[in-house]
Amino acid sequence: GAVVSQHPSRVICKSGTSVKIECRSLDFQATTMFWYRQFPKQSLMLMATSNEGSKATYEQGVEKDKFLINHASLTLSTLTVTSAHPEDSSFYICSASLDRTGYTFGSGTRLTVV
Amino acid sequence: KQEVTQIPAALSVPEGENLVLNCSFTDSAIYNLQWFRQDPGKGLTSLLLIQSSQREQTSGRLNASLDKSSGRSTLYIAASQPGDSATYLCAVITAGGSEKLVFGKGTKLTVNP
Numbered sequence: 614g615a616v617v618s619q620h621p622s623r624v625i626c627k628s629g630t631s632v633k634i635e636c637r638s639l640d641f642q643a644t645t646m647f648w649y650r651q652f653p654k655q656s657l658m659l660m661a662t663s664n665e666g667s668k669a670t671y672e673q674g675v676e677k678d679k680f681l682i683n684h685a686s687l688t689l690s691t692l693t694v695t696s697a698h699p700e701d702s703s704f705y706i707c708s709a710s711l712d713r714t715g716y717t718f719g720s721g722t723r724l725t726v727v
Numbered sequence: 728k729q730e731v732t733q734i735p736a737a738l739s740v741p742e743g744e745n746l747v748l749n750c751s752f753t754d755s756a757i758y759n760l761q762w763f764r765q766d767p768g769k770g771l772t773s774l775l776l777i778q779s780s781q782r783e784q785t786s787g788r789l790n791a792s793l794d795k796s797s798g799r800s801t802l803y804i805a806a807s808q809p810g811d812s813a814t815y816l817c818a819v820i821t822a823g824g825s826e827k828l829v830f831g832k833g834t835k836l837t838v839n840p
Binding site: 619645647655656657659662704706708710715716717718719720721723 | 759768769771772773776830832
């Protein structure tokens, strides 16, 4: 079945630094990947849709200059949280779909900004 | 705008009990509906996917039904086990071109031994 690998699983960084999170589709090519953010005890909030070879599409209210998304290949999308601040601390999850018949999610990244 | 609601928000049952989780959505024009499981601090695991033309899907002790016209889906878990304890999320893709999943807030299930 479709497998999505996400790294790192946990990261702690200092305020003002940048953090990169990788999302890879291991056994299929994903032209579209999705990045979500999840606050404690809340559901997933879609941040952006990552399209291979083109600019990401951001949801309303998501700062594209703070959350940089790059989808350089059919198997890799990266999310970079730039100049991170404590309020950016959250759980970030990516997903990909082989086609629209179902979505596979990564294992998530717990970001803590201190 | 599609909205997904899950009831109840939390559920605690003794081991062995059969249970039903509910999901409703406001726009019945969906492409498919998917049930996921999320363990604390983990990503999502897909449980069942129901296409808009289907009425139900089964996998082991899990059965999901879909009534698209009324905007409802149920996830039935038979003979619940402590290992079933997790948060269960329902998500839909609305027909019309967008691939976006719209999630409910989930039902946190606790199965007590």
